[in-house]
Amino acid sequence: MIDIKNLSVLYDGNTAESLSDVNLSLQKDDFICVLGKSGAGKSTFIRCINGLQKPTSGEIYLDGKTITNASEDGLRKIRREMGMIFQHFNLIPRLSVLQNVLTGTFGYRSSFKNLIGWFTAEELDFAKSVIAEVGLSEMVDRRVEQLSGGQKQRVGIARALVQQPRVLLGDEPVASLDPGTSNHIFTLLKEMHARLGLLTVINVHDIELAKRYATRIIALKDGKVIFDGLPENFMEAE
Ligand code: ADP
Numbered sequence: 743m744i745d746i747k748n749l750s751v752l753y754d755g756n757t758a759e760s761l762s763d764v765n766l767s768l769q770k771d772d773f774i775c776v777l778g779k780s781g782a783g784k785s786t787f788i789r790c791i792n793g794l795q796k797p798t799s800g801e802i803y804l805d806g807k808t809i810t811n812a813s814e815d816g817l818r819k820i821r822r823e824m825g826m827i828f829q830h831f832n833l834i835p836r837l838s839v840l841q842n843v844l845t846g847t848f849g850y851r852s853s854f855k856n857l858i859g860w861f862t863a864e865e866l867d868f869a870k871s872v873i874a875e876v877g878l879s880e881m882v883d884r885r886v887e888q889l890s891g892g893q894k895q896r897v898g899i900a901r902a903l904v905q906q907p908r909v910l911l912g913d914e915p916v917a918s919l920d921p922g923t924s925n926h927i928f929t930l931l932k933e934m935h936a937r938l939g940l941l942t943v944i945n946v947h948d949i950e951l952a953k954r955y956a957t958r959i960i961a962l963k964d965g966k967v968i969f970d971g972l973p974e975n976f977m978e979a980e
């Protein structure tokens with residue numbers, strides 16, 4: 743589904759590449775955890791996949807269509823196929839759960855249309871059904887600043903899913919959460935992966951979480967892929 747060919751990233755001013763000749767093929771039924779120490783290149787990898795970071799060389803294709811050399815318009819379409827979740831959630835604190843989730847549809851709306859009145863009844867019903875799926879039905883109208891960390895990430899997941907993506911990308915989405923909450927979030931992500939057939943690629947630094955939930959582990963070190971395979975074959979020393 744996503745093909746990555748000879749991908750390298752050298753940031754301006756750096757002497758070492760942050761990604762170095764990465765070659766990978768990511769399949770629709772993969773639930774991938776990307777492991778690596780801080781600075782290994784995990785964020786850069788995710789940003790290249792969703793087109794936020796232009797590689798220095800190499801290509802990424804989504805179902806055969808280039809991401810790396812897409813036009814602005816092409817890139818906008820590609821991003822709509824990719825939901826993103828973040829370590830610090832990136833929610834708008836004083837807006838409600840529903841309003842935040844509706845901002846997930848900004849891809850094809852002007853920026854101030856996150857007011858509930860601008861959406862059709864069908865769109866509001868769909869957003870609410872996604873909020874129910876992440877377990878927050880009771881909190882639809884609650885301001886997100888009043889929620890716990892785990893609940894905020896559930897809102898982040900709903901916002902990513904409301905655009906009906908085919909790929910879900912996460913940049914350390916549980917790094918700010920306690921272990922119990924992290925497990926709840928991964929259980930939810932795994933359910934969504936199975937039910938929606940979403941290729942899922944999540945950066946984590948917690949090896950135990952990756953081993954528990956991933957169907958495939960990709961480990962990076964100094965921008966290079968040092969492991970790509972089944973969790974049971976992953977050795978911590980790598
Ligand atoms: P990780 O997510 O695994 O911590 P990153 O992709 O953030 O790794 O970083 C990989 C390497 O690239 C690090 O050495 C980091 O300092 C460097 N780097 C990341 N972003 C930039 C940037 N915008 N400019 C310069 N160097 C960067």
Ligand code: ADP
Pocket residue numbers: 876877878890891892893896922923926927929
């Ligand atoms: P926290 O521990 O920070 O409150 P959690 O992620 O554990 O965050 O849970 C967030 C909310 O979702 C809680 O109100 C919890 O009761 C509810 N919840 C937890 N797991 C599920 C689940 N599998 N399905 C539906 N709701 C859940």
